[in-house]
Amino acid sequence: ANEGGASSDDTTDSSLSGTLVGAGASSQGSAQEAWIAAFQTANPDVTVNYDPSGSGAGRETFQEGASDFAGSDRAFNDEEIAEGNFQACAPDTNIIELPLYISPIAVIFNLEGVESLNLDADTLAGIFAGEITNWNDDAIVSQNDGVELPDQAITAVHRADDSGTTENFTEYLGAAAPDVWTYEADGVWPFEGGEAAQGTSGVVDAVTNGTGTIGYADASRAGDLGTVAVKVGEEYVPYSPEAAAAIVDASPFVEGRSEFDLAIELERDTTASGTYPIVLVSYLVACEEYADSANVELVKAYLGYIASPEGQEASAESAGSAPISDSLRELATAAIDSIQ
Amino acid sequence: MSKRIEVNDLNVYYGKFRAVEGVSLEIEPRSVTAFIGPSGCGKTTFLRTLNRMHEVTPGASVEGEVLIDGNNLYGPGVDPVLVRRQVGMVFQRPNPFPTMSIRENVLAGVKLNNRRMSKGDADDLVEQSLQGANLWNEVKDRLDRPGSGLSGGQQQRLCIARTIAVSPEVILMDEPCSALDPISTLAIEDLIEELKQEYTIVIVTHNMQQASRVSDKTAFFNIAGTGKPGKLIEYDDTTTIFSNPSQKSTEDYVSGRFG
Amino acid sequence: MSKRIEVNDLNVYYGKFRAVEGVSLEIEPRSVTAFIGPSGCGKTTFLRTLNRMHEVTPGASVEGEVLIDGNNLYGPGVDPVLVRRQVGMVFQRPNPFPTMSIRENVLAGVKLNNRRMSKGDADDLVEQSLQGANLWNEVKDRLDRPGSGLSGGQQQRLCIARTIAVSPEVILMDEPCSALDPISTLAIEDLIEELKQEYTIVIVTHNMQQASRVSDKTAFFNIAGTGKPGKLIEYDDTTTIFSNPSQKSTEDYVSGRFG
Amino acid sequence: MATTTTRPAARSTSVENALAAAKLPTYALWVVFGVSFAVVGAVLLLIAIASEAEFNYAGWLIIGGLLYAFSTWLFSSLVEGRRRGMDRFVTALVIGAFVIAMIPLISVTWTVVSLGAARFDVEFFSYSMRNVTGEGGGALHAIIGTLEMTGMAALISIPIGLMTSIYLVEYGRGAVARGITFLVDVMTGIPSIVAGLFAYSLFSIFLGPGTRTGFAGSIALAVLMIPVVVRSSEEMLRLVPNELREASYALGVPKWLTIVKVVLPTSIAGITTGIMLSIARVIGETAPLLIAAGFTASMNYNLFEGRMSSLPVFVYTQYANQGNPPEAYLDRAWAGALTLIIIVMALNLVARLVARTFAPKTGR
Amino acid sequence: MTTTTKAPPIRGKQRAGDRVFSGSAVFAGAMILVTLGAVAIFLIVQSIPALFATSEDASILTTNFWDYVWPLLFGTVWAAALALLIATPLSIGIALFISHYAPRRLASMLGYIVDLLAAVPSVVFGLWGIGVLAPAVQPLYTWLVDNMGWFPLFAGPVSGTGRTILTAAVVLAVMVLPIMTAINREVFLQTPVLHEEAALALGATRWEMIRTAVLPFGAPGMLSAGVLGLGRALGETMAVAMVLSATGAVTFQLLTSVNPSTIAANIALSFPEAYGININVLIATGLILFIVTFGVNAIARWVVSRRKEFSGAN
Numbered sequence A: 001a002n003e004g005g006a007s008s009d010d011t012t013d014s015s016l017s018g019t020l021v022g023a024g025a026s027s028q029g030s031a032q033e034a035w036i037a038a039f040q041t042a043n044p045d046v047t048v049n050y051d052p053s054g055s056g057a058g059r060e061t062f063q064e065g066a067s068d069f070a071g072s073d074r075a076f077n078d079e080e081i082a083e084g085n086f087q088a089c090a091p092d093t094n095i096i097e098l099p100l101y102i103s104p105i106a107v108i109f110n111l112e113g114v115e116s117l118n119l120d121a122d123t124l125a126g127i128f129a130g131e132i133t134n135w136n137d138d139a140i141v142s143q144n145d146g147v148e149l150p151d152q153a154i155t156a157v158h159r160a161d162d163s164g165t166t167e168n169f170t171e172y173l174g175a176a177a178p179d180v181w182t183y184e185a186d187g188v189w190p191f192e193g194g195e196a197a198q199g200t201s202g203v204v205d206a207v208t209n210g211t212g213t214i215g216y217a218d219a220s221r222a223g224d225l226g227t228v229a230v231k232v233g234e235e236y237v238p239y240s241p242e243a244a245a246a247i248v249d250a251s252p253f254v255e256g257r258s259e260f261d262l263a264i265e266l267e268r269d270t271t272a273s274g275t276y277p278i279v280l281v282s283y284l285v286a287c288e289e290y291a292d293s294a295n296v297e298l299v300k301a302y303l304g305y306i307a308s309p310e311g312q313e314a315s316a317e318s319a320g321s322a323p324i325s326d327s328l329r330e331l332a333t334a335a336i337d338s339i340q
Numbered sequence B, C: 001m002s003k004r005i006e007v008n009d010l011n012v013y014y015g016k017f018r019a020v021e022g023v024s025l026e027i028e029p030r031s032v033t034a035f036i037g038p039s040g041c042g043k044t045t046f047l048r049t050l051n052r053m054h055e056v057t058p059g060a061s062v063e064g065e066v067l068i069d070g071n072n073l074y075g076p077g078v079d080p081v082l083v084r085r086q087v088g089m090v091f092q093r094p095n096p097f098p099t100m101s102i103r104e105n106v107l108a109g110v111k112l113n114n115r116r117m118s119k120g121d122a123d124d125l126v127e128q129s130l131q132g133a134n135l136w137n138e139v140k141d142r143l144d145r146p147g148s149g150l151s152g153g154q155q156q157r158l159c160i161a162r163t164i165a166v167s168p169e170v171i172l173m174d175e176p177c178s179a180l181d182p183i184s185t186l187a188i189e190d191l192i193e194e195l196k197q198e199y200t201i202v203i204v205t206h207n208m209q210q211a212s213r214v215s216d217k218t219a220f221f222n223i224a225g226t227g228k229p230g231k232l233i234e235y236d237d238t239t240t241i242f243s244n245p246s247q248k249s250t251e252d253y254v255s256g257r258f259g
Numbered sequence D: 001m002a003t004t005t006t007r008p009a010a011r012s013t014s015v016e017n018a019l020a021a022a023k024l025p026t027y028a029l030w031v032v033f034g035v036s037f038a039v040v041g042a043v044l045l046l047i048a049i050a051s052e053a054e055f056n057y058a059g060w061l062i063i064g065g066l067l068y069a070f071s072t073w074l075f076s077s078l079v080e081g082r083r084r085g086m087d088r089f090v091t092a093l094v095i096g097a098f099v100i101a102m103i104p105l106i107s108v109t110w111t112v113v114s115l116g117a118a119r120f121d122v123e124f125f126s127y128s129m130r131n132v133t134g135e136g137g138g139a140l141h142a143i144i145g146t147l148e149m150t151g152m153a154a155l156i157s158i159p160i161g162l163m164t165s166i167y168l169v170e171y172g173r174g175a176v177a178r179g180i181t182f183l184v185d186v187m188t189g190i191p192s193i194v195a196g197l198f199a200y201s202l203f204s205i206f207l208g209p210g211t212r213t214g215f216a217g218s219i220a221l222a223v224l225m226i227p228v229v230v231r232s233s234e235e236m237l238r239l240v241p242n243e244l245r246e247a248s249y250a251l252g253v254p255k256w257l258t259i260v261k262v263v264l265p266t267s268i269a270g271i272t273t274g275i276m277l278s279i280a281r282v283i284g285e286t287a288p289l290l291i292a293a294g295f296t297a298s299m300n301y302n303l304f305e306g307r308m309s310s311l312p313v314f315v316y317t318q319y320a321n322q323g324n325p326p327e328a329y330l331d332r333a334w335a336g337a338l339t340l341i342i343i344v345m346a347l348n349l350v351a352r353l354v355a356r357t358f359a360p361k362t363g364r
Numbered sequence E: 001m002t003t004t005t006k007a008p009p010i011r012g013k014q015r016a017g018d019r020v021f022s023g024s025a026v027f028a029g030a031m032i033l034v035t036l037g038a039v040a041i042f043l044i045v046q047s048i049p050a051l052f053a054t055s056e057d058a059s060i061l062t063t064n065f066w067d068y069v070w071p072l073l074f075g076t077v078w079a080a081a082l083a084l085l086i087a088t089p090l091s092i093g094i095a096l097f098i099s100h101y102a103p104r105r106l107a108s109m110l111g112y113i114v115d116l117l118a119a120v121p122s123v124v125f126g127l128w129g130i131g132v133l134a135p136a137v138q139p140l141y142t143w144l145v146d147n148m149g150w151f152p153l154f155a156g157p158v159s160g161t162g163r164t165i166l167t168a169a170v171v172l173a174v175m176v177l178p179i180m181t182a183i184n185r186e187v188f189l190q191t192p193v194l195h196e197e198a199a200l201a202l203g204a205t206r207w208e209m210i211r212t213a214v215l216p217f218g219a220p221g222m223l224s225a226g227v228l229g230l231g232r233a234l235g236e237t238m239a240v241a242m243v244l245s246a247t248g249a250v251t252f253q254l255l256t257s258v259n260p261s262t263i264a265a266n267i268a269l270s271f272p273e274a275y276g277i278n279i280n281v282l283i284a285t286g287l288i289l290f291i292v293t294f295g296v297n298a299i300a301r302w303v304v305s306r307r308k309e310f311s312g313a314n
């Protein structure tokens, strides 16, 4: 009954029409659903297809020119950019990368009677590396006065599948606790150990249904589970959209990129107060100049909507993401306007 | 109708195993011929070669000639389907088609061949065939009930009705009464008596009294031992076979010394 | 061994259908008793009540008494398993266990009770039983081959060997030769002659010559029509039944007037 | 198994019946049963109280059952002898196996029904997920997708499967038939995900990488379905008595007409049941459809163009990609699962009905 | 054969209907061959780039393809074997119950109920496994590890969620139970009454009758039921992916968080994010799985045929 609502009302004065194809990060999946729903409602003649096939696949599809834009949990790296060869874009033009989806990653746990814990990066890394194995370990107890921690084994749950969440989480561990966490940041869990679960839902279910469990997942899915406040500088910061947005603002852009390539070098080991460093930043990638101009208007309108306060609000509501700051929005809007 | 059958030096095989060896005999039209013999001597096997049902069995084959009114059944280019329309068969266990009503069962031979027939003609044929099989009075009120609802003896007569509905010239019967109770058996024996007015009938039976009651001529088959082929031992008028056989083993058999 | 059997007013049912009605008879030890009668008259059904095999059929039931040496088979607390050890059975179609060798087949029943039999004892028993069944010479070199590799007659004798290996007192045989060729049939008939020195034997047969050859006494069963129960018509010495029966229907039957 | 009405034996009551065996009275078994479970229940209850844990029902059932099996064996062996004891022991085990198998069934059914009821509403059956975030929406697109893809798979598999089984039963002899039987066996063993990969690869090669269509999904399902159809139809055709074929040949009916008009009608009931079961077997497949047909939030009626959702994939994606609020997604997932089970049950019922209507009439 | 003199009326042409019909039957049989061949060829073609790939070509690999597939293969076989270990006795028990113990009316109803289990889609088993089964068995696992941890299979540390290979095997067992039970039930029901009665007439109790007549007769059927169940268990995807904590280790321990993954589950986990050569790698693991199930089938056939002489079939 919700299909074919195109002609449902004439109040929209949109002149846009056509089909826009995007593919990439599954982390943005829910947000994209919300954006698409709102955008299609406002522009009834437009269909946007976003295929949450994964960041890697998204980048590849975009490079092959099979999609108009890509979603990716990381920006293209310098080699890839140097290599160029983006089929959808006009030759010798740049790509633009916009960090429009900022989502805090919550560290969730299930311990009877405990709703939140304070942990520093070393302790977190120790737990997930399998070095801290009991909840009453001194390292945990010493940071949590007044919390009664049981003598119980820790089951640390990680993602079994290739995931942007894992990549960002391990990047944080590597940057903030380099002595304990010696693995490279990667979407695939880097060693055999701990407990694995499929997808965000699997991790949440495993943590919820188990006892003495801890895991990491997109913050929107933390629900009633206990969450960890992470030590930044001298204070413990619980996750919040504002704190997550703050770390993005506090981080510099990657150097040596073109004007509208807003790739961010996240400062995971920041000590700036009020920032929450375990965030996933997912990019929307488009061309500065398209080889085929047919969809340029659509891309501009769609990305413009995503960057707009309404767009950010929509994803915050449906996917629990952190709305970008106004300063970042200014840069993003300028970049979108440059598309031709 | 009814035709003369002539068999010349017939060998019948199951794969490499020769089940029946060197049979030659002649069967007169409008007569009843009985095949008797101990179990496993090849009565059924031989009977089935008379309408090429034998070759339905995988690996089975035949050597020799079977002539029906001079036409060799096993000649080149002969269509077994046409043979079977002329030489009908009734089996040991009554086997009406379970998905069909009594009426449909009688018409099966006609309808299954996609022949078109007006309803009136069909009704006539059904009545005529069931009359012929002495079954009409018992079933005329329930022609649309399934055939499998009848008693064993009625089912067997239904199968006979089905066979005569395609108007064959010869009817082969393989122990048609062995699964029936005595009353049904008598009904069938009476029927055979009537049918021989029109058809050439060949019947296999393990019951010597039955053979002597219904048949004009009797063929005695025997087997030397397991794994040996069955042979036609003696073929003569029924009275001769039962009263004054020329072979010792025939006498032993009909006097009940074995089997 | 061998026991006296007494049956008092036995009714046998399949669900609600009464298959056999009001049978009373006495069977002497060390004798051969033959049951004859047309198909469907309840010979098999009645035979199977003599060792409580009847109740294996779902829905089947029995009313009345069967006494073996005075013990009622259907008395309270009677264990059918014990009954069947004392009253063995040989079936119409030979049924050696296909997954077992000849030797294992013979020992199948014995092994149930006496699992720790020494190899010597077992060998003795196998030889003795196979000797008893007149099969030893034919199979002694291939005791470890599957029983299903034997010919029909040999298989039937193997089943008899298997039955006598558990040393029953009575052996019931349901048309043991009807699937066999004449030579095998003769072998089994000879065997019955020998077995009766030791066992009480009851045999069902459709072959009246066989009944007159092997049995001391004969029981004739008949049935009034389909759906009616079978009844014991006459029970007497075999010679009397075949030469001078007291009932008209017995005479009709043994003279081959029907069936 | 059988009931035996026994008249009190007048004559033998005085004498000891030599055939009677020592026998445990029926109530003894019930006593053993009750005591076993009571004892285990008491012990577990004490443990539960001591450790402040919940009472362990599963443990009670299993340990109680084992204790019962063991004690009947013991008692019966002592009173009735070793053989009867063993018999009773096995009986207890066999019934136990059955009860154990019932536990997951009941648990699964209960879970699905109780959780699926929440969103089992009109909207669920009239909406797709297009433009829906959070609450609301429905699975119409997935239901249509499931029906279309399974229908197409059936359209491919039934003729091939049925004709193959006819070949095997009526025509095939020797090495070729044995070969096909073997291949069918092997095909039965194709893992469903492999079937999905196959369909995906096939379409990638011809239509470019990443092509996912409903038709590809149908192909994957057909690969899984064909062997099941062949197997079950073959079985059913073999059940048709040869007598009927011979009766038909003897009437001068050619072989193919015999097959069409006698053999098939006689076995149609069994064949239909088999086909329905084969559909039930593939309709719940998730992985191959996820790979070959992908998923979409929108209606797609076209098997040959674009991705197509199906119910299992819908259930999976609703579960895996939960948005906000997660309950809305989970409710939809369970409602989808319930719908799927109901569809399959309905198919089963239809199959039974068909079997009954077409079954050869015995008339008694 | 000899020829005749007269032209008989019983001569006819070869019937067109027969030719068309048998032709299409042969065609259908050939389609099976083509399909199976196509499956094999496509899998092989797609796999070739992966077989010689290294970590340079495919990000999913750490060294080469064989090192990648080996732990998966181990996990696949191990999980399926465990599942079969659980399901075989259960299915035989249920089948016997239905065929030889339960009253007839009840039996057919029970058969239907068990068949219904076959209809439950695997995702549902996955959801049930995570949400119901794993939490339910976790305390038992803790008890086993605490009290029987000396036994290598039960060595700790115990999983805090119960999502271990044993749980996955239980879910698999429940999933293959209906199909195995159905087959076992059929073969048990087909035991010739002749043989059952032969055993009973020798004075066998019900169990002894089953042991001497039913089980030996049903052995080949039970083997094919097992093989079919094994095939299903080897190839089951979603339920395993959802239930199992698959970390990729090669270990026999049943109750810890660290478990081997299975080929099918791994494909499901990795396929969504896979691109380029990674897809070929995953398809190649599928090929390996196909070969394994093929092998299992072939071995089972061989075993059955070796015992043919003693089987009930002749």
Ligand SMILES: Nc1ncnc2c1ncn2[C@@H]1O[C@H](COP(=O)(O)OP(=O)(O)OP(=O)(O)O)[C@@H](O)[C@H]1O
Pocket (backbone or CB within 6 Å): B014, B017, B019, B037, B038, B039, B040, B041, B042, B043, B044, B045, B046, B057, B206, B227, B230
């Ligand atoms: N389909 C078959 N394949 C192989 N051998 C067969 C087949 N049918 C019968 N035989 C063998 O052919 C021989 C003759 O069998 P046939 O059935 O013709 O005997 P019969 O005289 O009709 O016996 P009965 O009185 O028992 O019906 C027997 O040795 C039998 O074993």
Ligand SMILES: Nc1ncnc2c1ncn2[C@@H]1O[C@H](COP(=O)(O)OP(=O)(O)OP(=O)(O)O)[C@@H](O)[C@H]1O
Pocket (backbone or CB within 6 Å): C014, C017, C019, C037, C038, C039, C040, C041, C042, C043, C044, C045, C046, C057, C206, C227, C230
């Ligand atoms: N399992 C059964 N269920 C119901 N009725 C049966 C069953 N077995 C036999 N009957 C019926 O019981 C009656 C007696 O059958 P029974 O088999 O005892 O006859 P019989 O004298 O042994 O015949 P035959 O000579 O053909 O072996 C018949 O009417 C038969 O239809």
Ligand SMILES: [Mg+2]
Pocket (backbone or CB within 6 Å): B043, B044, B045, B174
């Ligand atoms: Mg015959």
Ligand SMILES: [Mg+2]
Pocket (backbone or CB within 6 Å): C043, C044, C045
């Ligand atoms: Mg009988």
Ligand SMILES: O=P([O-])([O-])[O-]
Pocket (backbone or CB within 6 Å): A025, A026, A027, A028, A073, A162, A163, A164, A165, A166, A199, A200
């Ligand atoms: O959003 P994910 O990439 O972690 O699935």
